[in-house]
Amino acid sequence: MHRSIATVSLSGTLPQKLEAIAAAGFDGFELFEHDFIQFNGSAATLGTIARDLGLSVDLYQPFRDFEAMPELQFRRSLERAERKFDLMQAMGAPLVLCCSNTSPLAMDDPARAAAQLHALAERAAQRGLRVGFEALAWGRHTSRYGQAWDIVRRADHPSLGLILDSFHTLSLKDDPAGIADIPGEKIFFLQMADAPLMAMDVLQWARHHRSFPGQGDFDVVTFLEKTLRAGYTGPLSLEIFNDVFRETPNRRTAVDAMRSLLNLESQVRERLDHALPAEVALFSPPPLPDLSGISFIEFAVDEAAAVALGTLLQQLGFRRVGRHRSKAVVLYRQGDVHLIVNAQPDSFARERFDAHGASVCALGLRTDAPEAAAERAVAMRSQPHHSPVGPGEARVPATVAPGGNLVHFVASALGRDGLYAADFVLDDDGPGAADAGLQAIDHVALGLDIDQLDTWVLFSRAVLGLEPGESLELADPFGLIRSRGVANAERSVRLVLNVSLSQRTRTARTLRKSGGGAVHHIALRCDDIFASVAQLRANGAAFVPISGNYYDDLATRIDLDGGLIERMRESGVLFDRSPAGDYLHIYTESFENGLFFEVVQRVDGYDAYGAINAPARMASQAQS
Amino acid sequence: MHRSIATVSLSGTLPQKLEAIAAAGFDGFELFEHDFIQFNGSAATLGTIARDLGLSVDLYQPFRDFEAMPELQFRRSLERAERKFDLMQAMGAPLVLCCSNTSPLAMDDPARAAAQLHALAERAAQRGLRVGFEALAWGRHTSRYGQAWDIVRRADHPSLGLILDSFHTLSLKDDPAGIADIPGEKIFFLQMADAPLMAMDVLQWARHHRSFPGQGDFDVVTFLEKTLRAGYTGPLSLEIFNDVFRETPNRRTAVDAMRSLLNLESQVRERLDHALPAEVALFSPPPLPDLSGISFIEFAVDEAAAVALGTLLQQLGFRRVGRHRSKAVVLYRQGDVHLIVNAQPDSFARERFDAHGASVCALGLRTDAPEAAAERAVAMRSQPHHSPVGPGEARVPATVAPGGNLVHFVASALGRDGLYAADFVLDDDGPGAADAGLQAIDHVALGLDIDQLDTWVLFSRAVLGLEPGESLELADPFGLIRSRGVANAERSVRLVLNVSLSQRTRTARTLRKSGGGAVHHIALRCDDIFASVAQLRANGAAFVPISGNYYDDLATRIDLDGGLIERMRESGVLFDRSPAGDYLHIYTESFENGLFFEVVQRVDGYDAYGAINAPARMASQAQS
The missing domain is CATH 3.10.180.10 (2,3-Dihydroxybiphenyl 1,2-Dioxygenase, domain 1)
Structure with a gap:
């Protein structure tokens, strides 16, 4: 496929962005208008830079608040479009993105919208350009792709087509199934974005928290599948507004971007049993490791x-x-x-x-x-x-x-x-007297910089085949920690990705000393934690002390045998319960760089990491 | 008034929090349960620490998911309450906060809620303790203070009263006027919180973005006024869940907290013309400067x-x-x-x-x-x-x-x-040949650390009498900048508070070099910017270059005289228009530490700072 990315997805100046995009192996880019307005050079110069880097200017975006307007505004917008068409011709951009109107002046009148877009497309056609119409999730009257397609169909102009964006559809929980019924040649462009599920205003969500496919919670695979089933053969592009990406070094972001597309293509390829057109050559890597x-x-x-x-x-x-x-x-x-x-x-x-x-x-x-x-x-x-x-x-x-x-x-x-x-x-003559019954590595916890979490989630999925679990927020005495486990299906490999949202937590301080992506603890699994802890204490191992108040409260929260609570209190063992099972665990004192060990016992189907107890551990570490 | 603050409002371990609270002059505190559970000491020890610091333990919080439950859960919760009452007696806390039920098991049955709360209050009374019931904004069946008051009234127990929290009322846009009609002695406790207006889920808003009174957008003054009119004479307390406060050094946060209460009291005092009871001695500072x-x-x-x-x-x-x-x-x-x-x-x-x-x-x-x-x-x-x-x-x-x-x-x-x-x-013999017609300081822009913005907004209001304007987000090529102006009513003193949300922007880098709260630019006002710029260029001053694309786009956005646009293009002047007037401005190249000057001309009633053009400036600075 022709792979593309919007310049807004990366940090830096426009020339720096284009260099990063080219270095990551993209074929083209979508030019975000602000990047061009702030670029110290002409449209022709930009076109030359792009060509020299082997990149096509696939899309100029966006053109706003155009359709379904009163005549006066419409006339003025047509004039504005001519000026943008001048630029597009000079830089070699064949397509402009017109996103659905958010203006209070916009009328709820699809026929007017279609007529005005027809006029715009006619102007574009005279220059050999094309117009793509996209439903913004917060468009005033047009927010779903089905409405946008209805308007495009009514307008019925060969230079007017539909632009699809997975964010705008999936954020509204709209069903992408209908995309497969749209004629592929009327879909002019496809923007793929993922996002974490968040309870927030869709505009804020869209402007600050989109992510690359495979970094969020949307079913982007089905979305691409439906679009390809429609017969779409155009570019596969990424348009990601993300506050963290705005500051992440752009070479790293561009590699993540490319990885996300390659992984997405490989997932969709497995689903598409029918022969695709030759120009849709989906990426086919070796399979994920088992x-x-x-x-x-x-x-x-x-x-x-x-x-x-x-x-x-x-x-x-x-x-x-x-x-x-x-x-x-x-x-x-x-x-x-x-x-x-x-x-x-x-x-x-x-x-x-x-x-x-x-x-x-x-x-x-x-x-x-x-x-x-x-x-x-x-x-x-x-x-x-x-x-x-x-x-x-x-x-x-x-x-x-x-x-x-x-x-x-x-x-x-x-x-x-x-x-x-x-x-x-x-020279192994079997377990010695000090053996504490630790049997396997349960999980490895990493401390990551804020701009590495999405990178790690995608690396875990695309390279290691590990799937992320729930994203949690834990309170350290000096700030919040975001924590997310990734694991394989059989749960024999588990990593926990921790990000400090504050510069002042122990996790953040450890990270500064030991570098980004550092292991901050290693959890070892046993079958009888009380026996293991007794042996470990006999060996001289030291554990993070836990407040007696923890055990008093535990007794009020969970219906547990009093004897068990007393054993936990004496051993310093922490407890969590899920519907599937129990988790008993204890943390050692830290070695250098803040590194420590955890000893864990999983009972029945407990599938998490005792996050509820992490604040008790962090508070104790802060008090010691 | 008796001034109090919840321990969750501050960073650090519990003893560190209490020391900061005492140092800032508070009379007492609300104990957040997690802080106690993680505290390495008993309830009695905590009570001793508090007394030694001169602090009363005003409230233990919260007790959750209690009222309107099926009998089995209710019985179990009563047992749980007895264990918490043990702690409260040991530490000397007279009042427990019971917040409205969020459990899916809760029934929509105010009579049952009242009966169960009556039973809880009876248990508390036997120990000389009291229970306060508070409506959480996201409570399942009880989310407004009026509903909570209805339940308290039905329960009719002397040891059961109402707890009010301005966040839960004002976040739902509920009218606080009715508070004045509640008998003051049935209001057991008052929590004051402000917040910025945000389009987001109320629970997320509440957990991450509350702020001290005077730092946000709520009408907290009226809320306190109504509560005092009801005859309330209890503590005035702060319960603030804020991600930034979790990491801010707690001595600084505690001073902000005290300042917010003193400022709030002084504002309410001006409104209350009737005599207040003697125990309600509202703070009375010298007036704000004119x-x-x-x-x-x-x-x-x-x-x-x-x-x-x-x-x-x-x-x-x-x-x-x-x-x-x-x-x-x-x-x-x-x-x-x-x-x-x-x-x-x-x-x-x-x-x-x-x-x-x-x-x-x-x-x-x-x-x-x-x-x-x-x-x-x-x-x-x-x-x-x-x-x-x-x-x-x-x-x-x-x-x-x-x-x-x-x-x-x-x-x-x-x-x-x-x-x-x-x-x-x-030795001033009047303007020389180099005089560029700069006449006054229009505004001073500061670069702040993320944890200083709320501090500065409150300082501006409470000490300088400057009121904040809209909060904006500006895109630097390496991350977002949050920007908020504060000004006096006649607009003769304006400051602009800028915070970099990224570590990699020019603002952030400048800040690291020149310290928190640094001035990063000074804007000087003139009457004819073209004449001023011509003179300044003749004097040898250098300005940040602006892309020609900016002017091409300006012509499509705003209906301006073509000659004016060409003058701006030649001079490098930027333009903004609001309904009230226009703003023409230009930025100099930077001096040491990134400090630069801005020359501005305000036309008619333009009342902002040309934020729309800041990204063009930041991009140009990044390209130079």
């Missing part, structure tokens, strides 16, 4: 931090079971949890350590097909990473996650020792 | 910056007309604009220079009664500032504005030279 667990977590340290972390891990019941054959890398194990502590100079890990201090620098994810997973990542515009491999050592394909940490894809077939047998001298 | 103009602006510089600024001012048509008798301070003048350039070592200005570089450090505001203005500022909890005064020099009372710059109050009676005659050697 992940089956977190194979390992790797820490970047120096020699001193390696010692400190080793002590902490031994308190947590881990045994040092391996030493790398050629590098200063050590393997710790407990149950099926593998932690790699990398202090090798001149390594990727050391680069991360030098930049961010002791921190997690890589995750290993288990899959049946690691090479295909890495190819999928590349296809989705994620940077591949090739580690130097010594003779006889295992090659593990990897990709760079947003923020710079690595995600390795580890073959399930390798089994428990297989990945390490080649590279490490292993 | 400002009549900006007398001067003072710059903090060192010797090098003084030279550079002097050159710039001479390009702008200013003459150096005075030299301080004892200090390294120079006076520049043009028309009625006075600019003081202060390079004196060991001065307040030098402290500001050392901290922030060359920047504005003080404003002088003209008023008939400077001493009263300064006393008003002190009464409103603004820090006074006493400059060292040499023998024979003028004493000018001053207060410290939020962010640390000074506001001086200058006696109007001093006239044009009077303020300077004593301290300066004056």
